[in-house]
Amino acid sequence: MxxxxxxxxxxxxxxxxxxxxxxxxxxxxxxxxxxxxxxxxxxxxxxxxxxxxxxxxxxxxxxxxxxxxxxxxxxxxxxxxxxxxxxxxxxxxxxxxxxxxxxxxxxxxxxxxxxxDMTATVKGFEPGPAGEASAAVTGTCAGFPGSLPAGSADPGRSPFPVSRLCALLGG
The missing domain is CATH 1.10.287 (Helix Hairpins)
Incomplete structure:
Protein backbone atom coordinates (compact mmCIF):
# COMPACT_ATOMS: atom_id res chain seq x y z
CA MET A 1 0.00 0.00 0.00
CA ASP A 117 5.84 5.14 10.63
CA MET A 118 6.25 2.03 12.77
CA THR A 119 9.12 3.59 14.73
CA ALA A 120 6.95 6.60 15.51
CA THR A 121 4.09 4.31 16.58
CA VAL A 122 6.32 2.22 18.84
CA LYS A 123 7.87 5.31 20.41
CA GLY A 124 4.35 6.51 21.22
CA PHE A 125 3.56 3.40 23.31
CA GLU A 126 3.84 3.78 27.04
CA PRO A 127 4.32 0.79 29.32
CA GLY A 128 1.38 -0.18 31.52
CA PRO A 129 1.44 0.81 35.16
CA ALA A 130 3.25 -1.66 37.41
CA GLY A 131 1.72 -3.01 40.64
CA GLU A 132 -1.74 -1.60 39.95
CA ALA A 133 -3.54 -4.93 39.45
CA SER A 134 -3.11 -6.22 43.00
CA ALA A 135 -4.67 -3.10 44.49
CA ALA A 136 -7.63 -3.36 42.11
CA VAL A 137 -8.17 -7.08 42.88
CA THR A 138 -7.93 -6.50 46.63
CA GLY A 139 -10.47 -3.68 46.45
CA THR A 140 -12.82 -5.76 44.30
CA CYS A 141 -12.61 -8.79 46.57
CA ALA A 142 -13.29 -6.65 49.63
CA GLY A 143 -16.28 -4.79 48.16
CA PHE A 144 -17.79 -7.38 45.81
CA PRO A 145 -19.52 -9.64 48.38
CA GLY A 146 -21.43 -6.65 49.76
CA SER A 147 -22.92 -5.91 46.34
CA LEU A 148 -24.40 -9.42 45.97
CA PRO A 149 -27.97 -10.26 47.03
CA ALA A 150 -28.37 -11.54 50.55
CA GLY A 151 -27.15 -15.07 51.07
CA SER A 152 -25.16 -15.37 47.85
CA ALA A 153 -21.94 -14.53 49.59
CA ASP A 154 -22.38 -17.34 52.12
CA PRO A 155 -19.95 -20.14 51.33
CA GLY A 156 -22.59 -22.82 51.78
CA ARG A 157 -25.29 -21.22 49.60
CA SER A 158 -23.32 -19.67 46.74
CA PRO A 159 -22.75 -21.83 43.65
CA PHE A 160 -19.38 -20.12 43.19
CA PRO A 161 -17.89 -18.84 46.44
CA VAL A 162 -16.45 -15.32 46.43
CA SER A 163 -13.28 -16.55 48.11
CA ARG A 164 -12.66 -18.86 45.16
CA LEU A 165 -13.25 -16.00 42.70
CA CYS A 166 -10.77 -13.80 44.54
CA ALA A 167 -8.24 -16.64 44.60
CA LEU A 168 -8.54 -16.97 40.81
CA LEU A 169 -8.05 -13.23 40.41
CA GLY A 170 -4.91 -13.40 42.52
CA GLY A 171 -6.26 -11.59 45.60
Missing part, protein backbone atom coordinates in the same frame (compact mmCIF):
# COMPACT_ATOMS: atom_id res chain seq x y z
CA UNK A 2 2.86 2.51 0.61
CA UNK A 3 3.77 2.20 -3.07
CA UNK A 4 0.34 3.46 -4.09
CA UNK A 5 0.81 6.49 -1.86
CA UNK A 6 4.24 7.19 -3.39
CA UNK A 7 2.61 7.07 -6.79
CA UNK A 8 -0.14 9.41 -5.62
CA UNK A 9 2.43 11.85 -4.20
CA UNK A 10 4.37 11.81 -7.47
CA UNK A 11 1.23 12.49 -9.52
CA UNK A 12 0.19 15.30 -7.20
CA UNK A 13 3.62 16.94 -7.38
CA UNK A 14 3.70 16.81 -11.17
CA UNK A 15 0.20 18.22 -11.50
CA UNK A 16 0.96 21.01 -9.03
CA UNK A 17 4.10 22.02 -10.92
CA UNK A 18 2.25 21.91 -14.22
CA UNK A 19 -0.50 24.12 -12.88
CA UNK A 20 2.00 26.59 -11.46
CA UNK A 21 3.72 26.81 -14.83
CA UNK A 22 0.50 27.06 -16.81
CA UNK A 23 -1.15 29.70 -14.61
CA UNK A 24 0.74 32.71 -16.07
CA UNK A 25 -0.18 31.62 -19.61
CA UNK A 26 -3.82 31.46 -18.67
CA UNK A 27 -3.69 34.80 -16.86
CA UNK A 28 -1.67 36.67 -19.52
CA UNK A 29 -3.57 39.10 -21.74
CA UNK A 30 -4.49 37.75 -25.17
CA UNK A 31 -2.29 38.60 -28.14
CA UNK A 32 -4.89 40.95 -29.67
CA UNK A 33 -4.93 43.03 -26.46
CA UNK A 34 -1.20 43.73 -26.59
CA UNK A 35 0.05 46.94 -28.12
CA UNK A 36 1.73 46.47 -31.49
CA UNK A 37 5.46 45.77 -31.58
CA UNK A 38 5.95 48.90 -33.66
CA UNK A 39 5.81 50.91 -30.44
CA UNK A 40 9.50 50.42 -29.87
CA UNK A 41 10.97 52.87 -27.40
CA UNK A 42 11.85 56.15 -29.05
CA UNK A 43 15.40 57.37 -28.96
CA UNK A 44 14.59 60.28 -26.70
CA UNK A 45 11.66 62.42 -25.72
CA UNK A 46 11.69 66.10 -25.07
CA UNK A 47 11.70 66.87 -21.32
CA UNK A 48 8.23 68.47 -21.51
CA UNK A 49 6.62 65.95 -23.92
CA UNK A 50 4.49 63.82 -21.54
CA UNK A 51 2.70 62.00 -24.37
CA UNK A 52 6.03 60.80 -25.77
CA UNK A 53 7.16 59.65 -22.30
CA UNK A 54 3.87 57.77 -21.78
CA UNK A 55 4.16 56.12 -25.17
CA UNK A 56 7.74 55.10 -24.45
CA UNK A 57 6.79 53.67 -21.04
CA UNK A 58 3.87 51.76 -22.57
CA UNK A 59 6.17 50.30 -25.22
CA UNK A 60 8.64 49.14 -22.56
CA UNK A 61 5.84 47.54 -20.54
CA UNK A 62 4.49 45.83 -23.66
CA UNK A 63 7.93 44.43 -24.42
CA UNK A 64 8.28 43.09 -20.85
CA UNK A 65 4.85 41.47 -21.07
CA UNK A 66 5.71 39.88 -24.41
CA UNK A 67 9.00 38.51 -23.05
CA UNK A 68 7.22 37.12 -19.98
CA UNK A 69 4.57 35.53 -22.16
CA UNK A 70 7.21 33.87 -24.34
CA UNK A 71 8.97 32.53 -21.25
CA UNK A 72 5.65 31.29 -19.87
CA UNK A 73 4.84 29.53 -23.13
CA UNK A 74 8.23 27.80 -23.08
CA UNK A 75 7.69 26.76 -19.45
CA UNK A 76 4.21 25.47 -20.31
CA UNK A 77 5.66 23.36 -23.14
CA UNK A 78 8.26 21.92 -20.75
CA UNK A 79 5.55 21.20 -18.15
CA UNK A 80 3.37 19.54 -20.78
CA UNK A 81 6.28 17.32 -21.81
CA UNK A 82 6.99 16.47 -18.17
CA UNK A 83 3.35 15.53 -17.62
CA UNK A 84 3.39 13.33 -20.71
CA UNK A 85 6.62 11.65 -19.56
CA UNK A 86 5.27 10.98 -16.07
CA UNK A 87 1.98 9.74 -17.50
CA UNK A 88 3.87 7.32 -19.71
CA UNK A 89 5.96 6.15 -16.76
CA UNK A 90 2.86 5.63 -14.64
CA UNK A 91 1.22 3.67 -17.45
CA UNK A 92 4.28 1.43 -17.58
CA UNK A 93 4.37 1.11 -13.78
CA UNK A 94 1.23 -0.58 -12.56
CA UNK A 95 0.54 -0.75 -8.79
CA UNK A 96 2.22 -3.74 -7.24
CA UNK A 97 5.20 -3.69 -9.60
CA UNK A 98 7.82 -3.04 -6.94
CA UNK A 99 10.81 -2.91 -9.29
CA UNK A 100 9.19 -0.27 -11.45
CA UNK A 101 7.93 1.74 -8.47
CA UNK A 102 11.43 1.62 -6.98
CA UNK A 103 12.70 3.07 -10.24
CA UNK A 104 10.16 5.93 -10.06
CA UNK A 105 10.18 6.71 -6.35
CA UNK A 106 13.61 5.47 -5.39
CA UNK A 107 14.67 2.08 -4.05
CA UNK A 108 13.07 1.07 -0.78
CA UNK A 109 11.04 4.25 -0.31
CA UNK A 110 7.93 2.29 0.70
CA UNK A 111 9.86 0.22 3.20
CA UNK A 112 11.66 3.25 4.60
CA UNK A 113 8.37 5.09 5.08
CA UNK A 114 6.83 2.00 6.72
CA UNK A 115 9.76 1.69 9.10
CA UNK A 116 9.57 5.39 9.93
Missing amino acids: PRASARRVLCTAVLASALSLAAPVLLAPPAHARPPSSLAPAEECAPDDQACKDEQENAEQAQKVEEQQQKTEEDAKKADQTIKDVGRQLEECRPGNSACMDQLAGPGMGEKQGIT
Whole structure:
Protein backbone atom coordinates (compact mmCIF):
# COMPACT_ATOMS: atom_id res chain seq x y z
CA MET A 1 0.00 0.00 0.00
CA PRO A 2 2.86 2.51 0.61
CA ARG A 3 3.77 2.20 -3.07
CA ALA A 4 0.34 3.46 -4.09
CA SER A 5 0.81 6.49 -1.86
CA ALA A 6 4.24 7.19 -3.39
CA ARG A 7 2.61 7.07 -6.79
CA ARG A 8 -0.14 9.41 -5.62
CA VAL A 9 2.43 11.85 -4.20
CA LEU A 10 4.37 11.81 -7.47
CA CYS A 11 1.23 12.49 -9.52
CA THR A 12 0.19 15.30 -7.20
CA ALA A 13 3.62 16.94 -7.38
CA VAL A 14 3.70 16.81 -11.17
CA LEU A 15 0.20 18.22 -11.50
CA ALA A 16 0.96 21.01 -9.03
CA SER A 17 4.10 22.02 -10.92
CA ALA A 18 2.25 21.91 -14.22
CA LEU A 19 -0.50 24.12 -12.88
CA SER A 20 2.00 26.59 -11.46
CA LEU A 21 3.72 26.81 -14.83
CA ALA A 22 0.50 27.06 -16.81
CA ALA A 23 -1.15 29.70 -14.61
CA PRO A 24 0.74 32.71 -16.07
CA VAL A 25 -0.18 31.62 -19.61
CA LEU A 26 -3.82 31.46 -18.67
CA LEU A 27 -3.69 34.80 -16.86
CA ALA A 28 -1.67 36.67 -19.52
CA PRO A 29 -3.57 39.10 -21.74
CA PRO A 30 -4.49 37.75 -25.17
CA ALA A 31 -2.29 38.60 -28.14
CA HIS A 32 -4.89 40.95 -29.67
CA ALA A 33 -4.93 43.03 -26.46
CA ARG A 34 -1.20 43.73 -26.59
CA PRO A 35 0.05 46.94 -28.12
CA PRO A 36 1.73 46.47 -31.49
CA SER A 37 5.46 45.77 -31.58
CA SER A 38 5.95 48.90 -33.66
CA LEU A 39 5.81 50.91 -30.44
CA ALA A 40 9.50 50.42 -29.87
CA PRO A 41 10.97 52.87 -27.40
CA ALA A 42 11.85 56.15 -29.05
CA GLU A 43 15.40 57.37 -28.96
CA GLU A 44 14.59 60.28 -26.70
CA CYS A 45 11.66 62.42 -25.72
CA ALA A 46 11.69 66.10 -25.07
CA PRO A 47 11.70 66.87 -21.32
CA ASP A 48 8.23 68.47 -21.51
CA ASP A 49 6.62 65.95 -23.92
CA GLN A 50 4.49 63.82 -21.54
CA ALA A 51 2.70 62.00 -24.37
CA CYS A 52 6.03 60.80 -25.77
CA LYS A 53 7.16 59.65 -22.30
CA ASP A 54 3.87 57.77 -21.78
CA GLU A 55 4.16 56.12 -25.17
CA GLN A 56 7.74 55.10 -24.45
CA GLU A 57 6.79 53.67 -21.04
CA ASN A 58 3.87 51.76 -22.57
CA ALA A 59 6.17 50.30 -25.22
CA GLU A 60 8.64 49.14 -22.56
CA GLN A 61 5.84 47.54 -20.54
CA ALA A 62 4.49 45.83 -23.66
CA GLN A 63 7.93 44.43 -24.42
CA LYS A 64 8.28 43.09 -20.85
CA VAL A 65 4.85 41.47 -21.07
CA GLU A 66 5.71 39.88 -24.41
CA GLU A 67 9.00 38.51 -23.05
CA GLN A 68 7.22 37.12 -19.98
CA GLN A 69 4.57 35.53 -22.16
CA GLN A 70 7.21 33.87 -24.34
CA LYS A 71 8.97 32.53 -21.25
CA THR A 72 5.65 31.29 -19.87
CA GLU A 73 4.84 29.53 -23.13
CA GLU A 74 8.23 27.80 -23.08
CA ASP A 75 7.69 26.76 -19.45
CA ALA A 76 4.21 25.47 -20.31
CA LYS A 77 5.66 23.36 -23.14
CA LYS A 78 8.26 21.92 -20.75
CA ALA A 79 5.55 21.20 -18.15
CA ASP A 80 3.37 19.54 -20.78
CA GLN A 81 6.28 17.32 -21.81
CA THR A 82 6.99 16.47 -18.17
CA ILE A 83 3.35 15.53 -17.62
CA LYS A 84 3.39 13.33 -20.71
CA ASP A 85 6.62 11.65 -19.56
CA VAL A 86 5.27 10.98 -16.07
CA GLY A 87 1.98 9.74 -17.50
CA ARG A 88 3.87 7.32 -19.71
CA GLN A 89 5.96 6.15 -16.76
CA LEU A 90 2.86 5.63 -14.64
CA GLU A 91 1.22 3.67 -17.45
CA GLU A 92 4.28 1.43 -17.58
CA CYS A 93 4.37 1.11 -13.78
CA ARG A 94 1.23 -0.58 -12.56
CA PRO A 95 0.54 -0.75 -8.79
CA GLY A 96 2.22 -3.74 -7.24
CA ASN A 97 5.20 -3.69 -9.60
CA SER A 98 7.82 -3.04 -6.94
CA ALA A 99 10.81 -2.91 -9.29
CA CYS A 100 9.19 -0.27 -11.45
CA MET A 101 7.93 1.74 -8.47
CA ASP A 102 11.43 1.62 -6.98
CA GLN A 103 12.70 3.07 -10.24
CA LEU A 104 10.16 5.93 -10.06
CA ALA A 105 10.18 6.71 -6.35
CA GLY A 106 13.61 5.47 -5.39
CA PRO A 107 14.67 2.08 -4.05
CA GLY A 108 13.07 1.07 -0.78
CA MET A 109 11.04 4.25 -0.31
CA GLY A 110 7.93 2.29 0.70
CA GLU A 111 9.86 0.22 3.20
CA LYS A 112 11.66 3.25 4.60
CA GLN A 113 8.37 5.09 5.08
CA GLY A 114 6.83 2.00 6.72
CA ILE A 115 9.76 1.69 9.10
CA THR A 116 9.57 5.39 9.93
CA ASP A 117 5.84 5.14 10.63
CA MET A 118 6.25 2.03 12.77
CA THR A 119 9.12 3.59 14.73
CA ALA A 120 6.95 6.60 15.51
CA THR A 121 4.09 4.31 16.58
CA VAL A 122 6.32 2.22 18.84
CA LYS A 123 7.87 5.31 20.41
CA GLY A 124 4.35 6.51 21.22
CA PHE A 125 3.56 3.40 23.31
CA GLU A 126 3.84 3.78 27.04
CA PRO A 127 4.32 0.79 29.32
CA GLY A 128 1.38 -0.18 31.52
CA PRO A 129 1.44 0.81 35.16
CA ALA A 130 3.25 -1.66 37.41
CA GLY A 131 1.72 -3.01 40.64
CA GLU A 132 -1.74 -1.60 39.95
CA ALA A 133 -3.54 -4.93 39.45
CA SER A 134 -3.11 -6.22 43.00
CA ALA A 135 -4.67 -3.10 44.49
CA ALA A 136 -7.63 -3.36 42.11
CA VAL A 137 -8.17 -7.08 42.88
CA THR A 138 -7.93 -6.50 46.63
CA GLY A 139 -10.47 -3.68 46.45
CA THR A 140 -12.82 -5.76 44.30
CA CYS A 141 -12.61 -8.79 46.57
CA ALA A 142 -13.29 -6.65 49.63
CA GLY A 143 -16.28 -4.79 48.16
CA PHE A 144 -17.79 -7.38 45.81
CA PRO A 145 -19.52 -9.64 48.38
CA GLY A 146 -21.43 -6.65 49.76
CA SER A 147 -22.92 -5.91 46.34
CA LEU A 148 -24.40 -9.42 45.97
CA PRO A 149 -27.97 -10.26 47.03
CA ALA A 150 -28.37 -11.54 50.55
CA GLY A 151 -27.15 -15.07 51.07
CA SER A 152 -25.16 -15.37 47.85
CA ALA A 153 -21.94 -14.53 49.59
CA ASP A 154 -22.38 -17.34 52.12
CA PRO A 155 -19.95 -20.14 51.33
CA GLY A 156 -22.59 -22.82 51.78
CA ARG A 157 -25.29 -21.22 49.60
CA SER A 158 -23.32 -19.67 46.74
CA PRO A 159 -22.75 -21.83 43.65
CA PHE A 160 -19.38 -20.12 43.19
CA PRO A 161 -17.89 -18.84 46.44
CA VAL A 162 -16.45 -15.32 46.43
CA SER A 163 -13.28 -16.55 48.11
CA ARG A 164 -12.66 -18.86 45.16
CA LEU A 165 -13.25 -16.00 42.70
CA CYS A 166 -10.77 -13.80 44.54
CA ALA A 167 -8.24 -16.64 44.60
CA LEU A 168 -8.54 -16.97 40.81
CA LEU A 169 -8.05 -13.23 40.41
CA GLY A 170 -4.91 -13.40 42.52
CA GLY A 171 -6.26 -11.59 45.60
